[in-house]
Amino acid sequence: MNLTILSSVFRRALRNISASPYLHMAATGTIAFSILIIGAFAMLYMNINDLIGSWQQNIRVVAYLTDKVPKASIEPLRQNIAGLYGVKRVRFVSKDQAMARLRSQLKHRQSLLDGLSENPLPAAFEIQLIRAWQSWGRIDPLTEQIKAFPEISDVEYGEAWLHRFSAFISFFRLAALIIGGLVFATAVFVCTNTIRLAIYAKRAELEIMRLVGATDFFISTPFYIQNLLEGLLGGLIAIGLLFASYKLFVANVQAPGVFMGPFQGRFLSLPGTGALLAAGMLMGWCGSFLSLKQFLKP
Amino acid sequence: MLDDAGPDPVVQMYHVYKRYGSQDALHDINLIVSKNDFLFIAGPSGAGKTSLLRLIFMGEEVSRGQILINGINLQRVRRTKLPLLRRNIGVVFQDFRLINSYTVYENIALVIEAAGRQRRYIQKKVRQVLRMVGLEDRIYTFPPKLSGGEQQRVALARAAVGDPLILLADEPTGNLDTDCADMVFDLLKQLHLRGSTIIVATHDRRLFEKAQGRIVLLNNGRIEGEIRS
Numbered sequence: 352m353n354l355t356i357l358s359s360v361f362r363r364a365l366r367n368i369s370a371s372p373y374l375h376m377a378a379t380g381t382i383a384f385s386i387l388i389i390g391a392f393a394m395l396y397m398n399i400n401d402l403i404g405s406w407q408q409n410i411r412v413v414a415y416l417t418d419k420v421p422k423a424s425i426e427p428l429r430q431n432i433a434g435l436y437g438v439k440r441v442r443f444v445s446k447d448q449a450m451a452r453l454r455s456q457l458k459h460r461q462s463l464l465d466g467l468s469e470n471p472l473p474a475a476f477e478i479q480l481i482r483a484w485q486s487w488g489r490i491d492p493l494t495e496q497i498k499a500f501p502e503i504s505d506v507e508y509g510e511a512w513l514h515r516f517s518a519f520i521s522f523f524r525l526a527a528l529i530i531g532g533l534v535f536a537t538a539v540f541v542c543t544n545t546i547r548l549a550i551y552a553k554r555a556e557l558e559i560m561r562l563v564g565a566t567d568f569f570i571s572t573p574f575y576i577q578n579l580l581e582g583l584l585g586g587l588i589a590i591g592l593l594f595a596s597y598k599l600f601v602a603n604v605q606a607p608g609v610f611m612g613p614f615q616g617r618f619l620s621l622p623g624t625g626a627l628l629a630a631g632m633l634m635g636w637c638g639s640f641l642s643l644k645q646f647l648k649p
Numbered sequence: 650m651l652d653d654a655g656p657d658p659v660v661q662m663y664h665v666y667k668r669y670g671s672q673d674a675l676h677d678i679n680l681i682v683s684k685n686d687f688l689f690i691a692g693p694s695g696a697g698k699t700s701l702l703r704l705i706f707m708g709e710e711v712s713r714g715q716i717l718i719n720g721i722n723l724q725r726v727r728r729t730k731l732p733l734l735r736r737n738i739g740v741v742f743q744d745f746r747l748i749n750s751y752t753v754y755e756n757i758a759l760v761i762e763a764a765g766r767q768r769r770y771i772q773k774k775v776r777q778v779l780r781m782v783g784l785e786d787r788i789y790t791f792p793p794k795l796s797g798g799e800q801q802r803v804a805l806a807r808a809a810v811g812d813p814l815i816l817l818a819d820e821p822t823g824n825l826d827t828d829c830a831d832m833v834f835d836l837l838k839q840l841h842l843r844g845s846t847i848i849v850a851t852h853d854r855r856l857f858e859k860a861q862g863r864i865v866l867l868n869n870g871r872i873e874g875e876i877r878s
């Protein structure tokens with residue numbers, strides 16, 4: 352490879368683009384649209400994951416004791432539970448402490464409790480988990496272990512809907528992968544066809560090049576450049592649109608704290624943005640590769 | 650004919666067949682062309698002249714037999730090496746095959762550009778061959794704006810620009826009036842004098858009656874004889 356060949360290759364790429372601008376605009380638009388969809392899914396997925404992560408960090412497991420547990424066996428039991436894998440700290444809350452807490456939460460309506468002849472609240476262990484255990488997959492087996500102690504009547508954590516939500520997230524991830532794959536394939540298909548059209552329009556010219564001793568590199572590189580440029584441009588457009596939508600979202604929905612509470616949504620990371628650009632260029636590259644593979648067959 | 654092999658063979662064909670469908674376009678061709686030969690392949694239309702040239706410039710593969718170019722057996726050449734080998738051969742196609750969206754300059758420069766020559770060299774060389782064919786003033790014209798004779802000369806300039814070992818010309822005077830035909834033929838003779846090996850396919854008796862060189866008679870895909878004039 353040398354300067355002459357490189358400059359010839361770039362010249363012909365630009366020439367191809369300016370010779371059929373609408374075709375290339377269509378291809379660029381398709382790539383932009385595809386990257387926009389893929390990027391939107393990625394951002395949604397990332398932020399929902401963040402949100403769930405922030406919820407999971409606040410998971411507190413509460414194990415209720417039966418009323419028959421003698422005072423003397425509470426401390427050994429506490430230590431047993433504290434010894435389980437994944438448990439960071441265990442705090443005992445007696446029936447009286449639980450009642451006191453309830454009273455302070457009720458504030459002005461404490462009188463509601465005055466009619467009770469005895470304390471209905473159970474004593475409990477409040478269990479904090481180490482970070483690695485703050486995920487649904489590991490909490491379940493741990494709570495089973497705790498439930499197995501005869502002194503424990505029940506174990507509670509999080510809320511059921513949160514659990515179901517995480518199932519939804521797995522589904523969402525799968526759906527996003529499938530849709531992303533389809534969108535990617537569509538973009539590759541469109542790129543393949545734009546190049547195929549370009550090749551078809553130039554088949555006589557390409558045949559001549561071949562006959563005067565041009566290499567496959569010399570003949571096909573302009574098409575690769577063309578599609579890579581389309582991919583780059585499409586990717587940049589998509590990222591621009593994505594960023595603009597994100598800013599709009601932050602200004603109108605998140606900043607006023609409409610429903611997200613303290614949660615901060617974020618834009619794609621730099622590597623993530625780079626990956627989107629790379630995906631756009633990969634679409635273009637695949638398009639060239641597939642169409643040229645047929646043409647360059649001996 | 651094989652006995653005619655000169656000391657320095659550039660094209661060697663042994664028992665070459667070319668088959669299109671069920672029809673033999675070329676049948677048991679044995680031909681040796683030596684360095685600096687001026688060879689005519691003469692025969693009526695449909696005799697297989699174009700098919701023969703196409704095999705030499707590697708536009709197609711033989712159905713059977715062996716072809717060696719400059720001592721290299723084409724069947725043993727890897728696909729990626731073909732371009733290098735093709736640069737030994739300049740071709741003037743029967744239908745010119747110029748790129749209509751390229752200027753005359755670009756059409757000719759393409760050959761040595763693909764070979765990766767330096768920009769300076771390309772500029773100098775393209776002007777030089779254009780001067781040779783007398784079309785310097787047409788350098789930035791597009792082929793559709795040229796007459797048939799001018800297109801033919803551009804095609805010849807393109808075939809010559811890479812200083813090929815072998816120059817093939819398919820019916821180089823086929824569509825031209827006598828003056829133009831004479832001019833093109835003179836150019837071929839000039840290139841021959843400069844050391845090129847020339848192979849001309851033609852059905853035009855006038856062309857080889859007044860020429861010097863070997864004349865291979867092709868008919869029905871078979872070589873029927875050879876004349877030296």
Ligand SMILES: Nc1ncnc2c1ncn2[C@@H]1O[C@H](COP(=O)(O)OP(=O)(O)O)[C@@H](O)[C@H]1O
Binds near residue numbers: 674693697
């Ligand atoms: N690409 C092709 N496909 C099928 N038949 C072909 C092809 N090229 C040439 N032929 C046939 O081969 C024979 C020789 O053709 P050609 O080499 O063009 O002859 P010439 O150049 O002497 O007129 C003809 O009968 C022609 O129809």
Ligand SMILES: [Mg+2]
Binds near residue numbers: 698699700743819
């Ligand atoms: Mg012919």
